[in-house]
Amino acid sequence: MMSAHADFSRADTGGTLSFTGDLSLARIGDLPARLAAVSDDVKTLDLSQIDRIDTVGAWVIHRFARDHGATVEGLGEDAQYLFDQVAAAEQPVALRDPPQDPFQRVVGEVGDAVVQAGHTLYGLLGFLGATIIAFANVALHPRRFRFNATVHRFEVVGVSALGIIGLMSFLIGIVIAQQGAVQLRQFGAEIFTINLVGRITLRELGVLMTAIMVAGRSGSAFAAQIGTMKLTEEIDAMRTIGVSPIEALVLPRTISVVLMMPLLGFYSSLVGIIGGCLLCWVALDIPPITFVQKIREVVPLTDLWVGLIKAPVFGAIIAIAGCYQGMLVENDAEQVGHRTTTAVVQAIFLVIVVDAFFAVFFEQIGWL
Amino acid sequence: MALNRAPRSEEPVIRVRGLRNTFGEAVIHDDLDLDVRPGEILGVVGGSGTGKSVLMRSIIGLQPPAAGSIEVFGENTIGREETEAVDIRKRWGILFQGGALFSTLTVSENVQVPLKEFYPGLDEQLLQEIAGYKVVMSGLAPDAGPKYPAELSGGMKKRAGLARALALDPELLFLDEPTAGLDPIGAAAFDELTASLQKTLGLTVFLITHDLDTLYAICDRVAVLADQRVIAVGTIPELLALDHPWIQEYFNGPRGRNAVKAADPPRMPGRTRKRGS
Numbered sequence: 001m002m003s004a005h006a007d008f009s010r011a012d013t014g015g016t017l018s019f020t021g022d023l024s025l026a027r028i029g030d031l032p033a034r035l036a037a038v039s040d041d042v043k044t045l046d047l048s049q050i051d052r053i054d055t056v057g058a059w060v061i062h063r064f065a066r067d068h069g070a071t072v073e074g075l076g077e078d079a080q081y082l083f084d085q086v087a088a089a090e091q092p093v094a095l096r097d098p099p100q101d102p103f104q105r106v107v108g109e110v111g112d113a114v115v116q117a118g119h120t121l122y123g124l125l126g127f128l129g130a131t132i133i134a135f136a137n138v139a140l141h142p143r144r145f146r147f148n149a150t151v152h153r154f155e156v157v158g159v160s161a162l163g164i165i166g167l168m169s170f171l172i173g174i175v176i177a178q179q180g181a182v183q184l185r186q187f188g189a190e191i192f193t194i195n196l197v198g199r200i201t202l203r204e205l206g207v208l209m210t211a212i213m214v215a216g217r218s219g220s221a222f223a224a225q226i227g228t229m230k231l232t233e234e235i236d237a238m239r240t241i242g243v244s245p246i247e248a249l250v251l252p253r254t255i256s257v258v259l260m261m262p263l264l265g266f267y268s269s270l271v272g273i274i275g276g277c278l279l280c281w282v283a284l285d286i287p288p289i290t291f292v293q294k295i296r297e298v299v300p301l302t303d304l305w306v307g308l309i310k311a312p313v314f315g316a317i318i319a320i321a322g323c324y325q326g327m328l329v330e331n332d333a334e335q336v337g338h339r340t341t342t343a344v345v346q347a348i349f350l351v352i353v354v355d356a357f358f359a360v361f362f363e364q365i366g367w368l
Numbered sequence: 369m370a371l372n373r374a375p376r377s378e379e380p381v382i383r384v385r386g387l388r389n390t391f392g393e394a395v396i397h398d399d400l401d402l403d404v405r406p407g408e409i410l411g412v413v414g415g416s417g418t419g420k421s422v423l424m425r426s427i428i429g430l431q432p433p434a435a436g437s438i439e440v441f442g443e444n445t446i447g448r449e450e451t452e453a454v455d456i457r458k459r460w461g462i463l464f465q466g467g468a469l470f471s472t473l474t475v476s477e478n479v480q481v482p483l484k485e486f487y488p489g490l491d492e493q494l495l496q497e498i499a500g501y502k503v504v505m506s507g508l509a510p511d512a513g514p515k516y517p518a519e520l521s522g523g524m525k526k527r528a529g530l531a532r533a534l535a536l537d538p539e540l541l542f543l544d545e546p547t548a549g550l551d552p553i554g555a556a557a558f559d560e561l562t563a564s565l566q567k568t569l570g571l572t573v574f575l576i577t578h579d580l581d582t583l584y585a586i587c588d589r590v591a592v593l594a595d596q597r598v599i600a601v602g603t604i605p606e607l608l609a610l611d612h613p614w615i616q617e618y619f620n621g622p623r624g625r626n627a628v629k630a631a632d633p634p635r636m637p638g639r640t641r642k643r644g645s
Binding site: 031032033054082086091093097116165334 | 382441457471476477480482487491494496497498499500501502503504510511512513514518533536537564567568570628
């Protein structure tokens with residue numbers, strides 16, 4: 001059953017508009033526009049001939065009656081009730097808050113971002129402190145140490161990452177050797193490709209690439225896990241039964257990453273060197289035995305130490321950034337995603353900043 | 369008078385026949401039949417895990433059943449794409465348990481989404497006014513309009529969800545536990561609101577609830593889900609006359625008795641609502 005479109009007509013005698021048809025959202029058509037075109041004096045709106053009315057129809061009539069000071073007549077009991085409800089609901093409701101002046105907004109956002117960055121750094125340092133205190137507490141009361149949780153993290157953070165980190169390092173070793181060989185060949189110095197591969201993977205790339213991969217794999221997972229636990233009030237529940245979330249959640253994760261990073265970093269360097277060795281063999285005709293001999297000559301042991309010293313620091317940064325961002329989640333599932341992204345970005349950024357400091361430091365102490 | 373009263377033909381608005389739903393090995397519904405009559409508020413009750421929400425999701429076409437037929441307004445809803453069955457989609461409104469508001473839009477914009485989708489010709493001014501009075505009619509303060517869902521409390525989210533469900537002035541309204549998580553005053557106000565909207569708009573309401581007060585206050589009939597089927601449909605006095613252990617426990621348990629006392633006398637079938645006017 002399709003009812004008639006909403007319509008209205010005007011008696012010749014003037015002040016009354018008579019409405020007919022179905023005054024509902026689906027059938028209202030251009031009635032609002034045509035009503036808006038009625039400019040002269042209207043005293044009464046007669047609705048006794050309509051088939052049906054819904055809130056949209058009632059609103060359109062109410063709006064017209066209000067603007068023209070007209071009265072509405074002829075509604076049945078139920079329809080009158082509906083009409084009154086709609087009329088009573090008239091209040092100014094904004095769609096969204098008015099937009100700010102663009103200049104003000106940009107300045108405001110820049111200011112906010114700066115303040116926010118300061119707060120984050122401050123919060124991160126505070127969180128690092130809390131973790132260190134928790135570590136000290138656990139060291140004093142070793143029975144509170146969550147051995148199983150920590151060992152479980154070894155597997156998740158370390159062992160499970162071996163495949164992807166190995167593949168990545170192998171490929172990077174090949175790329176460095178290949179690019180180095182192309183450049184060095186111009187001076188007839190292909191043999192220095194070995195120096196390049198050996199030193200750069202042990203000093204810088206092995207640990208740095210591992211840190212980036214661990215930040216993406218584990219830092220993000222920490223933020224998402226702890227954030228979700230925050231959301232489901234698990235963390236609050238822990239606190240109320242006397243379990244410190246820092247000891248139970250943050251410490252095992254941090255310890256496991258700090259311990260796994262040097263191992264993963266060393267492994268990554270080694271696989272990178274193997275990749276470089278393979279390329280030297282294939283492209284430069286340097287047999288592996290020569291490659292290994294040469295590596296032992298040109299790569300000082302300090303290069304290994306440089307990598308191994310940096311790795312746990314990077315690990316601590318990644319774990320703390322991930323856990324800290326997770327703890328900041330509040331109210332809203334959307335925040336979990338947002339915080340996870342922030343955790344990874346923050347971890348990688350801080351790792352690279354700290355790496356720059358390390359580079360200067362090791363140069364100053366003569367570990368060239 | 370006939371105005372706004374749903375046509376008195378006894379053709380059911382929702383007709384479910386032989387519905388079977390399974391999740392892997394678990395059978396949720398088996399050979400489930402249900403009719404929802406035009407213009408009634410049908411309460412759907414059942415223990416946790418009896419598949420009340422699954423039934424609703426089946427009816428609105430979100431959960432493809434293993435077997436059976438479902439008709440809404442005489443049209444099949446099973447296996448329809450989002451862009452199909454537009455005529456039905458214009459005539460129903462759905463309030464999900466958590467409100468299911470679009471998180472990137474403000475409350476007012478949420479209300480406008482179905483309007484814009486189905487009636488792209490409406491002018492901006494009218495759209496805004498419609499969103500405005502819907503927000504107020506749903507019992508929200510006017511300043512809730514420009515807020516984002518994340519800024520709302522649970523109760524406000526439900527009201528905003530209701531405003532969106534009512535955006536198209538639907539004939540059929542699905543409410544999934546509308547009063548769960550609300551304080552008793554808020555829950556009573558929500559009941560009042562549902563009844564008042566049902567009266568003003570001549571709605572048919574499919575209402576899933578655990579709330580005995582809601583059942584007594586506003587439901588015309590109650591459908592009981594147990595043993596993978598609808599074991600009984602009727603007014604509360606009719607259900608009380610049945611000898612099913614779950615029904616007896618549900619209505620005659622301590623909470624059930626309190627709700628009866630509070631709602632004295634219970635609603636009778638066909639009684640005209642006179643509330644809020």
